[in-house]
Amino acid sequence: MSEPPGAAVSVTEAPPPTDVPSVPPAPQRVLPLRRPGRWIATAVVLVVAAQFVHGLATNPFYQWDRFGYWFLRPTVLDGLLITLEVTAYSAVLGLLGGILLALARLSKSPVLRAVSWTYVWALRSIPLIVVLLFLYNFSALYKTLSVGVPFGPAFFSFDESRLATDMAIAVIGLSLNEAAYAAEVVRGGILSVDQGQHEAAAALGLPKSYQFRRIVFPQALRSITPNYVNQLIGLVKSTSLVFYVSLLDLFGTVQSMGATYPGDIVPLLLVATVWYLTLTSAVSVVQFYVERYYARGATRSLPPTPLQKLRAGLTDLRARIRREAAV
């Protein structure tokens, strides 16, 4: 310790503090800052929202009684089933196709890379409706579809027009389109996995397929899930295009019923809206739990479920009220 000479002297010469109490006060509670602006903004938003809901409920334009009539009608439910079927098949086939395309794109073979790139480029460029109508008119281009050696003899063949039911056309068209987008989602997910994981798997001598299935892909799924769900929600709505290949999905049903009962067009559109909202919400709930599952190990503790969050919120609130009461 080297103090400048005279330092101790100057301290003793400083005037004694006058306004500091000799006994330290008890620790005081810090009062939170009041935020009047936030309260005003909240009130404005609530009023606007209430007005909107009131209008929705009372405006005769929406014809809620007709909405009630149509909502669970068998024709509408049949359409909903078609929408669900087309979505489910296309989502699974699209994802599988996307995984294959992503693997091809990431492979060491320049031919596979080029084919994958070209496919994604083409299918992302062509509007879905064009793809669907193309397939719809396909039977005019190729009369029969055969399975066998390329350019060689066919093992068996079947008549295109029999195979090409409207459902198949819709699923194939949507899957082709979906695969192109899914390929990029999957590729992004695989690239997001740390290089060290590939190296560790290789250093342990894990077989190549095991490396992908058990090490790389499960980790990639963490970033694939939110992006693919985004894709999936787009897909649910894209299915409304299958109406143009004469498949009566939810939108198709609503559209044709609206043509038959022109007075009910608005409630019918509301029926479609509410069903699409329900489907999207269901997908979002599934997404939450899938993401939570793949977060194992990525975070120190799993994110809470909404129920757990609610319970924690209530506990917090109770503790706060008790604290306030104590003060």
Next chain:
Amino acid sequence: MTAAAVEVHGVHKWYGPHRVLDGVDLTVRPGEVTVILGPSGSGKSTLLRVVNHLEKPEIGHVSVNGELIGVRRQGGRLKELSERAILAQRGRIGFVFQNFNLFPHLTVLDNVAAAPVATGKLGKAAAQELARELLGRVGLGDKTGAYPRQLSGGQQQRVAIARALALRPGVILFDEPTSALDPELVGEVLAVIKDLATSGTTLVIVTHEIGFAREIADRVVFLDGGRVVEQGPPSEVLDRPRHERTRDFLSKVL
């Protein structure tokens, strides 16, 4: 004549135009602990990664326990092996990374048990039993159900060592195993490595821990500019280095 545990013969390695290894020769006898020292960029890590063929040498070859790694001799020439064959060879060489590289989505137990199951060496139950035993050996018998990110760096590296041991490798390579650790955690990892060294496992260790090298190494190899500058027992290389370059390096790190 017993085969060398690791034999590196005239290895050259380029990254683009940059030459990382410039004709390295190295022999490690079975049961021996070899420590590789050298300034950063001297090719230490690359040399280690060439031994288990994570990096392919352009010239030269490596053999481990008498088996050529990554290549086979055919008609007097060296030909690259299939990926499957290389993966099988890696199962006989343990590798411990600087950044642990544990699989974050698997529990500690599954991290250790994965490789014996995936390579078909053990059934699932037997692999888990082995994993439990190895985790006990590195002092983590109570952490089997944890995920790697819930552990400290030192604990993660000990899991990584157990994972490498699960394949019962003839040789274990350590690439700066303590460089990513807080100083207070270095000791626990070095203790595990020391335990392996005294049990007669062949170890090749790249490290900057000179004191540790002096304590456990049978031989110290000093690498600079992709060449072996000098090698010998620690009492010679660390205490009476013959080369100017070695003296210079040691004066900076000691």
